[in-house]
Amino acid sequence: MSVRLINEAAQFAPKYDLVVVGAGPAGLSAAIEASASGASVLVVDENAAPGGQIYRAITRNAPERQPFLGVDYWKGREIAESFLQSPADYAPATTVWSLNPATTEDASAGPVLGVTLSGVARTVEARAVILATGAMERPMPVPGWTLPGVMSAGAAQIALKTVSAIPKGRIVLAGCGPLLYLLAAQLIEAGADIEALLDTADKGQRLAALRHLPDFLRSPYWLKGLALLLKVLFRTKVVTGVTALSIDGDRKAESVTFEAGHRRQKIPADCVLLHQGVIPGINLASAAGCVIEWNDRQRAFQPRTDPFGRTTAPGILVAGDGAEIAGAQHAAAAGRISAAATLEDIGILSNEAAASRLIAVVRARRNYLRGRAFLDTLYLPAQQFRAPTQPETIVCRCEEVRAGRLREAIALGALGPNQLKTFLRCGMGPCQGRMCASTVTEIMATEHGLSPAEIGTYRLRAPVKPLRLAELAALPQTQDAIFAVTGREATDYSPEEKGTTP
Amino acid sequence: MLLRIRDAVDKVTFTFDGAAVQAARGDTLAAALLAAGIDTFRISIVGREPRAPYCLMGVCFECLVTIDDIQNRQSCLVEVQEGMVVTSQNGARTIGRDDGL
Ligand code: FES
Numbered sequence: 001m002s003v004r005l006i007n008e009a010a011q012f013a014p015k016y017d018l019v020v021v022g023a024g025p026a027g028l029s030a031a032i033e034a035s036a037s038g039a040s041v042l043v044v045d046e047n048a049a050p051g052g053q054i055y056r057a058i059t060r061n062a063p064e065r066q067p068f069l070g071v072d073y074w075k076g077r078e079i080a081e082s083f084l085q086s087p088a089d090y091a092p093a094t095t096v097w098s099l100n101p102a103t104t105e106d107a108s109a110g111p112v113l114g115v116t117l118s119g120v121a122r123t124v125e126a127r128a129v130i131l132a133t134g135a136m137e138r139p140m141p142v143p144g145w146t147l148p149g150v151m152s153a154g155a156a157q158i159a160l161k162t163v164s165a166i167p168k169g170r171i172v173l174a175g176c177g178p179l180l181y182l183l184a185a186q187l188i189e190a191g192a193d194i195e196a197l198l199d200t201a202d203k204g205q206r207l208a209a210l211r212h213l214p215d216f217l218r219s220p221y222w223l224k225g226l227a228l229l230l231k232v233l234f235r236t237k238v239v240t241g242v243t244a245l246s247i248d249g250d251r252k253a254e255s256v257t258f259e260a261g262h263r264r265q266k267i268p269a270d271c272v273l274l275h276q277g278v279i280p281g282i283n284l285a286s287a288a289g290c291v292i293e294w295n296d297r298q299r300a301f302q303p304r305t306d307p308f309g310r311t312t313a314p315g316i317l318v319a320g321d322g323a324e325i326a327g328a329q330h331a332a333a334a335g336r337i338s339a340a341a342t343l344e345d346i347g348i349l350s351n352e353a354a355a356s357r358l359i360a361v362v363r364a365r366r367n368y369l370r371g372r373a374f375l376d377t378l379y380l381p382a383q384q385f386r387a388p389t390q391p392e393t394i395v396c397r398c399e400e401v402r403a404g405r406l407r408e409a410i411a412l413g414a415l416g417p418n419q420l421k422t423f424l425r426c427g428m429g430p431c432q433g434r435m436c437a438s439t440v441t442e443i444m445a446t447e448h449g450l451s452p453a454e455i456g457t458y459r460l461r462a463p464v465k466p467l468r469l470a471e472l473a474a475l476p477q478t479q480d481a482i483f484a485v486t487g488r489e490a491t492d493y494s495p496e497e498k499g500t501t502p
Numbered sequence: 503m504l505l506r507i508r509d510a511v512d513k514v515t516f517t518f519d520g521a522a523v524q525a526a527r528g529d530t531l532a533a534a535l536l537a538a539g540i541d542t543f544r545i546s547i548v549g550r551e552p553r554a555p556y557c558l559m560g561v562c563f564e565c566l567v568t569i570d571d572i573q574n575r576q577s578c579l580v581e582v583q584e585g586m587v588v589t590s591q592n593g594a595r596t597i598g599r600d601d602g603l
Binding site: 046146150167169397400435 | 503504505506507508526528529530533534536537539541542543546547548549551552553554555556557558559560561562563564566572574579581
């Protein structure tokens with residue numbers, strides 16, 4: 001058995017039992033589980049090969065050629081290979097730009113997805129959809145972060161995984177969280193020279209994290225974490241308690257300025273890699289109308305889900321880091337759990353069959369959740385990196401809206417992030433607010449002295465990824481839709497005909 | 503701005519703003535351009551500042567380029583192909599008669 005590869009839009013079946021969006025650990029595990037139970041499954045993914053970001057390019061790399069990627073990375077091999085041997089349909093390099101939930105009136109109609117493959121758009125219907133779209137890095141808006149030469153830490157890791165490349169020149173890492181240290185270790189292994197790792201973690205969080213320490217010490221993470229930390233500390237200059245960070249340069253990054261221990265310092269840098277942890281990517285779930293809620297410990301919005309990943313929208317589930325940040329192994333377990341739960345919902349698995357599949361994997365997931373509270377609390381991004389204070393800092397990179405302008409509009413009485421959008425155009429560029437949503441909410445929360453839960457976040461609408469009007473226009477239409485627009489039966493309508501525009 | 507530490511085995515050639523660029527088959531276009539020493543992909547729309555990829559994972563839209571006459575493509579999500587014609591973008595995309603919008 002092996003997956004059926006979908007290379008062009010015409011190859012999609014009109015309807016699937018389950019459509020999985022995303023081919024990282026959660027999505028692949030959900031697809032393996034569901035197709036083994038006899039469901040017809042489609043996996044759509046933006047990338048050209050399975051693995052998601054964490055196991056990016058896993059089927060193309062080898063431990064002999066890329067030993068620097070580390071043991072945890074190679075765990076993705078097994079998942080990717082068993083997925084490729086499953087009977088699922090697999091559409092790589094495919095974008096999902098809309099998702100409409102099942103309608104409650106018509107029980108047989110499931111969620112509908114708008115997808116694009118090689119420039120051709122289609123709609124695909126499903127009885128259920130599992131969103132396994134994973135996480136994105138929390139934006140770290142500092143002065144100069146739009147200069148060429150500045151990338152996210154995750155981007156450097158992707159370059160390492162996809163083209164075996166390391167940044168050129170003097171490398172500076174800045175920010176906080178375990179991934180920053182993991183990247184540092186991988187870059188060192190790959191032979192890069194790191195000028196400095198500037199740790200912006202708020203030392204005040206150590207005390208707060210202490211009460212979660214016993215749980216962390218029983219988790220699978222602590223030994224690994226310690227080894228990583230020591231390796232980086234031995235081989236790189238690490239500066240802790242970094243604040244007031246900015247990047248300077250004329251048309252590209254040239255130096256980083258910061259404060260540490262009440263001393264202002266400036267170090268030359270050709271490549272600056274920023275990181276403030278990861279947050280769920282919520283655009284698709286949000287545009288589908290799923291209720292989004294605030295997770296205070298992780299300081300991020302996430303779709304509201306039940307323990308099996310069901311969102312508030314009928315037929316739509318979220319599994320993995322897109323639901324709550326908990327890492328790759330947790331995501332794989334969550335994918336299997338959501339698959340079993342949804343197959344029971346649509347009647348492919350009996351109650352007993354679903355329950356028996358769930359027992360072991362629910363226990364495994366609990367184990368992977370252990371230790372998260374400690375990490376979340378210890379690495380809570382410092383306030384000044386969540387809500388930048390320097391007025392010139394660009395918050396919305398697409399429309400170039402700065403922190404100072406946002407504060408002015410808030411002082412004028414803008415009611416919420418959506419009104420800021422109308423006032424200033426923040427969140428209206430091609431990234432559709434992905435890069436500024438969290439900062440806009442944080443700034444507004446700070447200014448009003450409220451919790452982000454009370455401020456909310458941008459309301460999002462399809463298409464969640466840009467698509468050409470020509471693609472939209474060429475979508476196959478139903479008879480009803482043609483009648484609604486042209487006022488004529490589909491039989492007397494020809495798409496070649498020139499319309500009169502009202 | 504990126505340095506390959508493993509040689510590209512199966513090579514493909516494409517052009518960026520008219521100059522030939524070599525890459526490995528399977529590379530994303532964004533990574534291939536960065537590895538070829540190209541550090542500016544486009545000029546921003548509002549402030550007219552140089553920009554380059556930030557996330558390499560489809561989130562930030564800083565990597566937009568024109569590929570084979572189609573504007574605003576995310577180069578971090580596209581694999582390089584032999585003979586691809588890639589150009590940098592200057593400001594906002596333009597709307598012309600034959601663009602298919
Ligand atoms: S580099 Fe961020 S979308 Fe391509």
